[in-house]
Amino acid sequence: MSDRLRPESESTLAATAGQLLSELRESPPLTHCITNSVVTGFTANVLLALGAAPAMVDIVDEAGMFAGVASGVLINLGTPTPEQRAASLEAAAGAVATGTPWVLDPVAIGALPVRTALANELVASRPTAIRGNASEILALAGLSAGGRGVDATDTTDDAAEASLSLAARHGSVVAVSGPVDLVTDGVRLLRIANGHELLTRVTGGGCALGAVMAAFVGAARSTSADPLTAVASASLVYTIAAERAAVHASGPGTFAVALLDALAAVQPADLVASARVQESAL
Amino acid sequence: MSDRLRPESESTLAATAGQLLSELRESPPLTHCITNSVVTGFTANVLLALGAAPAMVDIVDEAGMFAGVASGVLINLGTPTPEQRAASLEAAAGAVATGTPWVLDPVAIGALPVRTALANELVASRPTAIRGNASEILALAGLSAGGRGVDATDTTDDAAEASLSLAARHGSVVAVSGPVDLVTDGVRLLRIANGHELLTRVTGGGCALGAVMAAFVGAARSTSADPLTAVASASLVYTIAAERAAVHASGPGTFAVALLDALAAVQPADLVASARVQESAL
Amino acid sequence: MSDRLRPESESTLAATAGQLLSELRESPPLTHCITNSVVTGFTANVLLALGAAPAMVDIVDEAGMFAGVASGVLINLGTPTPEQRAASLEAAAGAVATGTPWVLDPVAIGALPVRTALANELVASRPTAIRGNASEILALAGLSAGGRGVDATDTTDDAAEASLSLAARHGSVVAVSGPVDLVTDGVRLLRIANGHELLTRVTGGGCALGAVMAAFVGAARSTSADPLTAVASASLVYTIAAERAAVHASGPGTFAVALLDALAAVQPADLVASARVQESAL
Numbered sequence: 001m002s003d004r005l006r007p008e009s010e011s012t013l014a015a016t017a018g019q020l021l022s023e024l025r026e027s028p029p030l031t032h033c034i035t036n037s038v039v040t041g042f043t044a045n046v047l048l049a050l051g052a053a054p055a056m057v058d059i060v061d062e063a064g065m066f067a068g069v070a071s072g073v074l075i076n077l078g079t080p081t082p083e084q085r086a087a088s089l090e091a092a093a094g095a096v097a098t099g100t101p102w103v104l105d106p107v108a109i110g111a112l113p114v115r116t117a118l119a120n121e122l123v124a125s126r127p128t129a130i131r132g133n134a135s136e137i138l139a140l141a142g143l144s145a146g147g148r149g150v151d152a153t154d155t156t157d158d159a160a161e162a163s164l165s166l167a168a169r170h171g172s173v174v175a176v177s178g179p180v181d182l183v184t185d186g187v188r189l190l191r192i193a194n195g196h197e198l199l200t201r202v203t204g205g206g207c208a209l210g211a212v213m214a215a216f217v218g219a220a221r222s223t224s225a226d227p228l229t230a231v232a233s234a235s236l237v238y239t240i241a242a243e244r245a246a247v248h249a250s251g252p253g254t255f256a257v258a259l260l261d262a263l264a265a266v267q268p269a270d271l272v273a274s275a276r277v278q279e280s281a282l
Numbered sequence: 283m284s285d286r287l288r289p290e291s292e293s294t295l296a297a298t299a300g301q302l303l304s305e306l307r308e309s310p311p312l313t314h315c316i317t318n319s320v321v322t323g324f325t326a327n328v329l330l331a332l333g334a335a336p337a338m339v340d341i342v343d344e345a346g347m348f349a350g351v352a353s354g355v356l357i358n359l360g361t362p363t364p365e366q367r368a369a370s371l372e373a374a375a376g377a378v379a380t381g382t383p384w385v386l387d388p389v390a391i392g393a394l395p396v397r398t399a400l401a402n403e404l405v406a407s408r409p410t411a412i413r414g415n416a417s418e419i420l421a422l423a424g425l426s427a428g429g430r431g432v433d434a435t436d437t438t439d440d441a442a443e444a445s446l447s448l449a450a451r452h453g454s455v456v457a458v459s460g461p462v463d464l465v466t467d468g469v470r471l472l473r474i475a476n477g478h479e480l481l482t483r484v485t486g487g488g489c490a491l492g493a494v495m496a497a498f499v500g501a502a503r504s505t506s507a508d509p510l511t512a513v514a515s516a517s518l519v520y521t522i523a524a525e526r527a528a529v530h531a532s533g534p535g536t537f538a539v540a541l542l543d544a545l546a547a548v549q550p551a552d553l554v555a556s557a558r559v560q561e562s563a564l
Numbered sequence: 565m566s567d568r569l570r571p572e573s574e575s576t577l578a579a580t581a582g583q584l585l586s587e588l589r590e591s592p593p594l595t596h597c598i599t600n601s602v603v604t605g606f607t608a609n610v611l612l613a614l615g616a617a618p619a620m621v622d623i624v625d626e627a628g629m630f631a632g633v634a635s636g637v638l639i640n641l642g643t644p645t646p647e648q649r650a651a652s653l654e655a656a657a658g659a660v661a662t663g664t665p666w667v668l669d670p671v672a673i674g675a676l677p678v679r680t681a682l683a684n685e686l687v688a689s690r691p692t693a694i695r696g697n698a699s700e701i702l703a704l705a706g707l708s709a710g711g712r713g714v715d716a717t718d719t720t721d722d723a724a725e726a727s728l729s730l731a732a733r734h735g736s737v738v739a740v741s742g743p744v745d746l747v748t749d750g751v752r753l754l755r756i757a758n759g760h761e762l763l764t765r766v767t768g769g770g771c772a773l774g775a776v777m778a779a780f781v782g783a784a785r786s787t788s789a790d791p792l793t794a795v796a797s798a799s800l801v802y803t804i805a806a807e808r809a810a811v812h813a814s815g816p817g818t819f820a821v822a823l824l825d826a827l828a829a830v831q832p833a834d835l836v837a838s839a840r841v842q843e844s845a846l
Contacts, residue, residue, distance in 0.1 A: 038604045038620050040320045044485035049534045054485070055390065056320050059363055062394045069393070081623055081647050083363050108619065111633070112626045201828065203608035203618070251825025252613045261533025264483065322602045326767035331816045336767070337672065338602050338643055344676045351675070365645050543815025546765065 013190070014275035017233035018268025020219055025051035029071030029218030032100075033211050034058040034088050036078025036107065039204030042256070043074075046208040049263040050237070052215035063087035067094030072218025073102035074211045075122060077115040085118055092125045101128035101217035101227065104172075105210035110139035123166075128217050129173040129231045130166060131210040134159035137176050141166045156182045164189070173231045175213065177206050181235045185228040192232065193276035194239035201252035202259070209238050232277075240274045241266045295472070296557035299515035300550025302501055307333035311353030311500030314382075315493050316340040316370050318360025318389065321486030324538070325356075328490040331545040332519070334497035345369035349376030354500025355384035356493045357404060359397040367400055374407045383410035383499035383509065386454075387492035392421035405448075410499050411455040411513045412448060413492040416441035419458050423448045438464045446471070455513045457495065459488050463517045467510040474514065475558035476521035483534035484541070491520050514559075522556045523548045577754070578839035581797035582832025584783055589615035593635030593782030596664075597775050598622040598652050600642025600671065603768030606820070610772040613827040614801070616779035627651035631658035636782025637666035638775045639686060641679040649682055656689045665692035665781035665791065668736075669774035674703030687730075692781050693737040693795045694730060695774040698723035701740050705730045720746045728753070737795045739777065741770050745799045749792040756796065757840035758803035765816035766823070773802050796841075804838045805830045 030053045035043055040056055047054035057066040060083060067073045073095045075088045095102040104127040106119035119140055123130065130140065134154035138144035141162035144154065156178035163174040167186035176182040181192040199205035213234040220230035241262040249255035312335045317325055322338055329336035339348040342365060349355045355377045357370045377384040386409040388401035401422055405412065412422065416436035420426035423444035426436065438460035445456040449468035458464040463474040481487035495516040502512035523544040531537035594617045599607055604620055611618035621630040624647060631637045637659045639652045659666040668691040670683035683704055687694065694704065698718035702708035705726035708718065720742035727738040731750035740746040745756040763769035777798040784794035805826040813819035 036620070037319055037601055037622075038608050041323055041485055041605055044320050045534065045538070048483045048485060056318070056361055057390075057394065058319075058361060059396060061396050066394065079620055079622060081363075081645075108621075112621065112630065114623060114626050201612045203605055203612060251828045252609065253821040253824025253828075256609070256824075257535040257539055257821055260535025260538075264533045264535075319601055323605055323767055326602050327816065327820070330765045330767060338600070339672075339676065340601075340643060341645055341678060343678050348676065363645075539817040539821055542817025542820075546815045546817075 009190070009279040010275050010277040011272065013229065013232055013236065013277050014271040016225055016229050017236045018271050020216055020223065020225055020230060020233045021237055021268055023223055024215060024219040027222065028053040029215050030055060030069070031211060031215045031218060032057055032066050032070035032073045032091065033076070033214070034063060034084060034091055035074060035076035035207060035211065038078060039207040042204040043208045043211045045260055046263060047211055047215055049260040050212060050215065054211070058084050058087045060086045060090060064090035064094035067091040067100055067102070068098040070100055070218070071221065072214035073100055074105065074214040075102060076105040076107060076207055076210055077109065077119055078107040078207060080115050080118060088118065088122065092122050096125050101221065103127060103129045103131060103210050103214045103217065105131050105207060106136050106140050107207065109136055110144060123170055126170045127172050128227050129175060129213055131175045131177065131213055133177050133206065137166065137174060138162045156180055160189070173227045175231050175235060177209060181239065183228065183232045183235060188228060189280045190232050191278045191280065192235050192239060193278070194236060194243060194274065196242045196246040198246055198249060198252055198255040199242050202256045209235065212238050236271055236275055236277070237266060240271055243274065244270070291472070291561040292557050292559040293554065295511065295514055295518065295559050296553040298507055298511050299518045300553045302498055302505065302507055302512060302515045303519055303550055305505060306497060306501040309504065310335040311497050312337060312351070313493060313497040313500060314339055314348055314352035314355045314373065315496070316345060316366060316373055317356060317358035317489060317493065320360060321489040324486040325490045325493045327542055328545060329493055329497055331542040332494060332497065336493070340366050340369045342368045342372060346372035346376035349373040349382055349384070350380040352382055352500070353503065354496035355382055356387065356496040357384060358387040358389055358489055358492055359391065359401055360389040360489060362397050362400060370400065370404065374404050378407050383503065385409060385411045385413060385492050385496045385499065387413050387489060388418050388422050389489065391418055392426060405452055408452045409454050410509050411457060411495055413457040413459065413495055415459050415488065419448065419456060420444045438462055442471070455509045457513050457517060459491060463521065465510065465514045465517060470510060471562045472514050473560045473562065474517050474521060475560070476518060476525060476556065478524045478528040480528055480531060480534055480537040481524050484538045491517065494520050518553055518557055518559070519548060522553055525556065526552070573754070573843040574839050574841040575836065577793065577796055577800065577841050578835040580789055580793050581800045582835050584780055584787065584789055584794060584797045585801055585832055587787060588779060588783040591786065592617040593779050594619060594633070595775060595779045595782060596621055596630055596634035596637045596655065597778070598627060598648060598655055599638060599640035599771060599775065602642060603771040606768040607772045607775045609824055610827060611775055611779055613824040614776060614779065618775070622648050622651045624650045624654060628654035628658035631655040631664055631666070632662040634664055634782070635785065636778035637664055638669065638778040639666060640669040640671055640771055640774055641673065641683055642671040642771060644679050644682060652682065652686065656686050660689050665785065667691060667693045667695060667774050667778045667781065669695050669771060670700050670704050671771065673700055674708060687734055690734045691736050692791050693739060693777055695739045695741065695777055697741050697770065701730065701738060702726045720744055724753070737791045739795050739799060741773060745803065747792065747796045747799060752792060753844045754796050755842045755844065756799050756803060757842070758800060758807060758838065760806045760810040762810055762813060762816055762819040763806050766820045773799065776802050800835055800839055800841070801830060804835055807838065808834070
């Protein structure tokens with residue numbers, strides 16, 4: 001992979017992200033989340049702060065039909081009870097059948113067998129996007145036994161090849177979270193260098209980004225933005241809000257609160273001013 | 283319905299709400315909550331801040347007996363797993379058998395079949411109070427297919443007739459949350475114009491109010507206050523605390539934190555000073 | 565029990581607690597939590613703020629193996645669904661088989677039959693530590709019908725004999741939370757007088773301490789600290805952080821946020837400066 005920089009891509013992405021953010025706030029995408037019990041409240045608050053409309057519908061006989069009416073769906077495997085596992089499969093099938101874009105977050109797969117099997121089954125349904133840390137993306141690509149729980153023990157660059165391979169195999173956008181976020185659709189590869197270390201000190205710092213991606217792919221349906229742009233926009237908005245929140249934080253507690261305020265306050269012009277994006281030709 | 287204003291009702295309600303608030307803080311009502319996984323933590327924190335004693339007991343073979351020893355019970359249908367559905371029916375039966383007042387919050391019913399069937403079964407047991415947004419109240423009254431998830435797509439006034447009908451049919455107090463809250467027992471109808479828009483940007487902003495109502499109907503048992511007054515008092519205390527919190531908020535994150543502080547700090551005199559209540563003769 | 569004070573124990577414990585805190589931050593212990601749905605997010609945030617690595621793995625066929633790779637395990641019985649009950653037994657067996665230290669938090673046992681039976685089954689596997697309020701410890705020792713939910717209706721001193729008896733019977737360290745925390749291994753008995761009343765106004769104020777104990781017994785494995793010292797160290801760090809947080813709090817909402825900041829900021833020197841510890845000879 002060469003590292004040819006396309007200097008125009010940074011301002012282009014920031015401008016499009018701003019348009020999607022405005023679109024999202026004007027017509028809040030109904031964002032259907034099946035997510036883990038640790039981060040449900042924080043995830044809903046992140047979506048509400050941003051301007052989206054969260055709905056956590058994670059039971060059998062409701063999740064499938066609801067995926068059909070939602071704007072976007074998140075399936076996060078952090079605490080996959082039997083009921084959630086069945087609901088996740090139902091929701092993925094519902095999303096596929098109706099064309100609702102959906103995001104898979106394969107939390108802590110690799111060493112843990114139940115969620116690994118489920119992630120492998122779900123990814124075969126070709127999610128619109130896959131978000132994880134480097135260890136999870138490597139595990140989903142079949143290249144690693146995964147991390148120890150939700151910690152990434154690999155770097156995002158370690159997962160670059162795996163993310164390209166996953167993207168090509170399943171027709172998905174793959175986003176790898178880390179100090180530099182990596183987003184690829186198998187054709188283009190973007191690196192987003194925004195964000196703040198405090199995001200790793202708040203539970204749901206990564207999981208909520210998966211929900212924001214579901215909201216953005218939902219909001220993008222009424223625009224010409226492709227899934228790569230929508231997913232990268234979500235990452236840009238979220239990580240720039242995190243930078244702005246960190247200014248007001250004196251630790252992880254105040255940071256999480258300030259992040260919600262910053263997500264509600266961040267404006268398209270802030271994205272243009274702060275974006276640090278690099279595109280590599282493959 | 284005429285709109286004859288009873289000017290005395292505002293100060294009367296505020297004074298009684300203050301007495302119930304003092305009673306609640308002196309003898310914290312054990313408030314039994316079966317609620318959704320998104321808002322459990324926030325709901326417990328709201329009750330603790332206010333001065334009540336929350337207990338989330340939502341499993342089969344415990345929920346029924348616990349409803350019998352609790353001061354008040356909340357049954358919220360936001361994420362009704364099979365276990366929670368069985369526990370909800372057990373708790374409702376336990377509350378009815380022992381005379382414990384209980385509150386039903388039929389979250390997102392209408393379009394979602396599992397919770398709609400459960401809500402219809404529970405309401406037949408004549409809850410002391412029912413709290414929802416306009417779309418949920420219309421759906422429970424059989425007058426609408428409901429909203430899209432937890433968003434109300436109807437106004438509280440759209441639900442006025444439905445709330446009167448529900449109240450009369452089940453002997454319940456019905457509370458409709460919105461920019462102006464509406465509370466009726468089928469005979470009297472109160473409108474409470476306190477509150478703040480930021481409550482809609484925090485997950486559990488409405489769900490936690492249902493728990494506060496359960497605490498107030500519990501606290502009212504040792505007083506002469508009727509359920510209508512107890513439910514309206516809960517709404518008044520909660521929405522006035524929200525107004526006070528908004529003064530210190532710079533977004534939804536700081537607002538949610540300030541709301542907990544305000545619930546702990548609000549005093550009877552604040553209610554008298556800030557209440558905006560109107561009573562309509564039917 | 566005499567009350568002979570050992571004046572050296574206070575500074576000794578504070579110094580060792582500081583060493584364990586530094587060890588924990590250098591090599592974050594993977595802290596496996598099976599805990600209740602009310603406090604999962606707050607618990608994870610407490611561990612992350614402190615510097616530990618939380619992982620909430622609470623499903624069957626994952627909990628057992630994960631207990632084997634974790635540094636420490638917490639089993640909290642606050643909302644024990646059937647799935648969590650089975651996962652708890654699996655995790656305890658996994659911890660015992662592999663020598664992973666584990667903490668049992670028997671939330672609200674006594675009056676509630678399902679969790680009481682489970683606690684009695686789990687305690688027979690000889691947890692490294694048991695944490696509860698006085699009513700829960702009395703109930704686990706078979707000396708009381710327990711409190712009303714998560715409220716302690718007994719004082720820590722009421723539970724002193726019960727804690728010694730439990731500790732001796734199961735080879736466990738027993739920690740009783742209250743205005744003065746009591747920690748014993750059946751041979752030594754420490755009283756820690758740090759803390760703040762606002763901890764009782766935040767849901768998970770006690771439950772998260774159980775997780776911190778699991779992190780500290782995990783961190784202590786690479787040191788010479790015994791379980792009594794590790795558990796008492798956890799209590800000391802947590803309650804001193806609470807005192808520092810209370811300085812910045814204007815109510816329970818700001819306190820919970822400040823507690824997370826304080827857990828991230830607290831340093832070994834702060835422990836030495838603030839510890840209020842008393843040791844009683846038995």
